[in-house]
Amino acid sequence: MDVITTHINSDFDCLGAMVAAKRLYPEAEMVFAGAQERSLRDFFLKSAFYAHSFKRIRDIDLDAVTRLILVDVRQAERIGPFATVARRPGVELHIYDHHPLGEGDLRGALEHVEPVGATVTVLTHLFMERGIVPTPEEATLMMLGLYEDTGSLLFASTTVRDFQAAAYLREHGANLNLVADFLQQDLTTEQVSLLNELINTSTVLNISGIDVTLAHASVDRYVGDLAVLAHKLRDMENLAALIVAVRMEERIFVVGRSRLPEVPMGAVLAEFGGGGHAFAASATVRDLTLIQLLERLPTVLKRHVNPRWQARHLMSAPVKSIPSSADIGEVRRILTRYGFSALPVVADDGAVVGIITRQVAEKAAHHHLAEVSVREYMTGEFRTVTPDTPVEHLKELIVGENQRFVPVLEEGRMIGAITRTDLLRHLVSGVRSAPLVQQEAEPATHRGGLKARQVERLFRELLSPELQQILKDCGAVGEALDMPVYAVGGFVRDLLLRQENLDVDLVVEGNGIAFAEEFARRHPCRVRSHHKFGTAILIFPDGGKIDIASARMEYYLEPGALPTVEHSSIKLDLYRRDFTINTLAIALNGKRHGELLDFFGGQRDLREKVLRVLHNLSFVEDPTRVFRAIRFEQRLGFHLGAHTESLLKSAIQMGFMSRVSGARLFNELTIIFKEANPLPAVFRLAELGLLPCIHSALTLGERKRRLFEAASQAVLWYEFQHPKKVLQRWEVYFLCLISDLDYRAVPTIARRLDVPARFRELLRAQRGQAHRVIRQLARRLGRDQEPRPSELHRMLSGFSDEVLLYILARLSDERARQWVAHYITHLRHTSIHLDGHALKEMGFPPGPLYKKILSLLLAERLDGRIHSLEDEIALVQRRFGRPGAR
Incomplete structure (x- = not known):
């Protein structure tokens, strides 16, 4: 049995070529290997007469096929169940195609392959050579395929032989009205929506001097005629090279179109299991996610786009x-x-x-x-x-x-x-x-990154309408003052990572304070200025704040010193920052609103989740960047670049941390301890040998690791129990850090870190008292003697919430932990009815007796022996008599 077939998702070129091949093989059966594109399905619905000539796969005995005629395809993975037939010994394979030979393509006993615009052209010229005259219906079907694949003879892939074939088919009755009816169909609602998404996601890659546009989308159901949408997008934007990738259900459909010989789409998409010729190709991908495919495309393009200057x-x-x-x-x-x-x-x-x-x-x-x-x-x-x-x-x-x-x-x-x-x-x-050298489509600061419209879409998705308006207003004020204004730093970084960050920092190329004052004149807010540093803070009625700074550069007179600051441009301002991921900026002025500036590869490092310093002396000039590196690494789930980690370790080993002031070290530590989950950063500090830089005796053994983990659980428990209370969680973790230090070492570390006076008291007095209480509770456990509530209250009432949680974390026995937890949640809130005024009214003169009486009442109340005001009065009169009776 002879069978004529073509590739899955067949189009009009497939149909026309199959009809033409039927004239060469009159006894063969025409069978589609899989689904057809929507335009072809619509054609069969409106012209049911033509469908009668085709058989379904289930009506064919595949084992009986002895000759397989392939048209418009030569790849086994694109012919569905016929792939097994094509490779079966004894089956004769004939191939008619216009695509170039690719690696792994099928080879036939007979091949007619030409680099023309359509497979129909190959077969039409065989008709012309052999004197075969098509019927008007056959000529029309063949013309449909020829016009579709050559864009009505307008594509760059169209050859002289395509024109000759079209003339021959027209001469023999091809109905151009019918061709126009089926090739110029209106888009469906789904296609319009998909086209809009493709327009919004399109980005430009500059590969070897050539701009290649990438557009992508995801839809939950199949949308047909993706090639039609690719052509429309290409024509609307006048694109030289375009790749469209759309995830539909469980597959990704890729269509490539090129007007340039330097961008061979067939070779590019062959790497994704597809094929085609240099100017038009397609692929269906199942083993990659859309993100993986988009990440791989630039590498593939670099391999195949022909280089210019080398x-x-x-x-x-x-x-x-x-x-x-x-x-x-x-x-x-x-x-x-x-x-x-x-x-x-x-x-x-x-x-x-x-x-x-x-x-x-x-x-x-x-x-x-x-x-x-x-x-x-x-x-x-x-x-x-x-x-x-x-x-x-x-x-x-x-x-x-x-x-x-x-x-x-x-x-x-x-x-x-x-x-x-x-x-x-x-x-x-x-x-x-010179010839063939293209003008770049965008500056190097943006290449391969987000376009302004994509950044503005992030604004709409992640920022409140109020903040969006404030940023627009800032851009308008900057425009009026002829001062470029940029959003910078962590706000931009987290925006690109789609993480919430409402700490907005703006940099002005000019006088930042003058900008802030002009903004306040135009909008309801007030200004707090710092003339020494050229910075200001805009404070809004709802309490929101925006930091304003003048673009500046800084240099260090010696390692670890504070920087000397001078005014500069936005690029130099970004260059002074710590890591590449924090060097991104977004322009806010006028037409530039939403333009992303990336001078130092910040977007690349965000994609690769790597933390890199900008220059090799970064940790020498400001050793506190070591702490920030660890904090960002752990918070964002990134990793230090190999060279950055080497520089960091070198700075530690060479002792530069000792040159940093205690106050700056203490500030970096507390910032780490304020992280939502500081434990990974603390463990990383120990791994990199930073703890001895704080105090020579500081270590992080397994016992202290368990203490930090217990403290983390205690903090989460407390914040769940008291959601409205503000807990200084960093104090809990700092106490854990120095938990094993001798009491004589505490003053030393307090001096080294220039600890604030209030916290020094906590370290000196409360820490020692806490350790004594822990020992007392341990002795109670050893004697199996549970303390009375009044005893617990007496032990724990003098401590801050933070010290109480430290005590809770230090206790390893569950019973003792329950005692302390019971105090935190219930006992410490216990109160009595009587007070000094009531005692005075009862006739007791003011003096030390008041404290004795009130302490007794509270203890009896805690232990459950009295409950009411009457009980309290009776107890006082019983124990201390009636004052008038004395």
């Missing part, structure tokens, strides 16, 4: 280097002698192990580190390129990722280097106007 055209050679055994002083001498801005650091075997810049070397020497090995402050995390690397990738490294010096390696050996100067020389030498 590293070999820009690099300088030979390259001066510095051995890894050299110190910072030698680096400075080499840089000064040759006038270089950076040097590669090489190991004994010639391998490049790092890069050291003039800026880092000069700063290190300024901090008296000239004799330190270059390995300590070289950049160990850097990218290298090969001679074939396209120049656009170099631009991303040098401009987008701020890597000033890029080694060029061939088979692991450095053969040259490309510097920022080399790239600049290339860009201004006229090469940008």
Whole structure:
């Protein structure tokens, strides 16, 4: 039996090619391998006559097939159940297609494959060569396929042979009115909604100098004719290259279209199990999520988009280097002698192990580190390129990722280097106007990131209408004052992570205080200014606050010192920050509203969940960044970059933490202890050897780990029981941290950390009393003697809530924990009716007797021996007599 079939989700080119193949194989059965696109299904519904010529798969005995004729396909995974037939020994395979041969494609005993716009064209030319005359109905069906796959002969993939085939089919009766009726259908409501989502999610990747637009969406049910939507999106936006990926039910459907020979869509989508030709291709993906597919697409595109200018055209050679055994002083001498801005650091075997810049070397020497090995402050995390690397990738490294010096390696050996100067020389030498070099669609600060409309959508989704309006008003005031205004820092970071953060920080390129005062004149709020630092706070009627700062740069006169501040641009202001993920900014002015600035790869690091410092002396200049690194790492679930972790450990080992003031250390510790779950950060402090920097005797053994965990449970229990009370949870954790220190060490640590006076009292007096109570309760347990409520009250009544929770955490026995918990929840709220005024009215003169009487009454009340006012009066009269009777 002969069978003619095509790929699943077949279109009009499949239909026309199958009808044409039927003329070449009159005895063959025409069978669709799977579903058809909606336009083809609609065609069969309106023209039921044509459907009679096709058989269903269930009506075919697959074991009886001896010859399989494939049209518009040559991939086994795209022909459904016929894949088994195609590979069965003894089955003769004939292939008619217009797609290029891909890896793993089926090979036929007979093949007619041409690089034309449609498979119908291949078969039409066979008709012309063999003198086969199609009927008007056949010509119409073939013309439908030809017009669909060539965009009515307008696609860039259209060839002269397609025009010739169209002329031949028109000559033999192809009905163009019928063709137009079925190819120009209105979109359904579902398709319009899907198209709108594709428009909103479209982003531009610049690959090897070419803009490729990616659009994606997710829908819960199948929506047909995705290729039609891709064409509409491409035509609406006048796109040169487009990839559309839509998750429908359990599969992802991908359609690629390209007008450029440099973007071979067939090869790109072949990596996802699809296929097609260079200008149009598709794929159906089952083994990836939509996010995974979108993350993989840029890598695949970089592999297949043909590069323009390459590293070999820009690099300088030979390259001066510095051995890894050299110190910072030698680096400075080499840089000064040759006038270089950076040097590669090489190991004994010639391998490049790092890069050291003039800026880092000069700063290190300024901090008296000239004799330190270059390995300590070289950049160990850097990218290298090969001679074939396209120049656009170099631009991303040098401009987008701020890597000033890029080694060029061939088979692991450095053969040259490309510097920022080399790239600049290339860009201004006229090469940008050379043939095939495209103008960039967006600045390097945005490449591959969110567009303004996407940021504005995040505003709408995550911010209250009131805050959205305030940010717009800030942009309007900045516009009026000709001052660019940006949202910066953690607010932007958490916005991109879709986490709530209402601590809004704004940076103004100009006078931040003048901006704040002008804003307050126009809107209902007041200003608190700090002229020394050029900062201000906008305070709104509902209590909300926004911090305003002037864009500034800062430098450090010595390690651990507070920075010296000068006004600067937004880029330099962001460069002074601690980590790349905190360097993102969003413009608020006018037409730039929602524009995301990313000079230092912050978006990339957010995606990769990695924490990186901006420069190699970051932990030297401000060692408290070590604590912030740990805090962000644990709070966000990120990890330290390998080079960043190496710099952090080096700063600790070289003793820079000792140069930080106690107050700053204490502040960083309390911020960590105020985290929703500080335990991972505390354990990480111990892992990195930071606890001895606070006090030499501080450790974190298993016992103390259990104490922290018990304290965490106690804090959660307390906050659940008392949701309206404000608990200083950091005090509980600080007491846990120093729980095993000798009482003589407490004053030392208090002085080292410059602990505030109120907290010193807690450490000095309440901590010691708490330990005595813990011992008393332990003795009660040993004697199996439960304390009376009045005894518990006497032991615990002098402690703050925080110390009580510390005591609760220190107790390992469940009975003792219940005693303390009972005091916290019930006993400490017990009160009596009588007071000093009542005793005076009863005739008792004021004096020490009052305290004795009231203490007795409270103890009797706690122990359940009295209950009412009458009981209290009777007890007083019984124990102390009637004053008038004395």
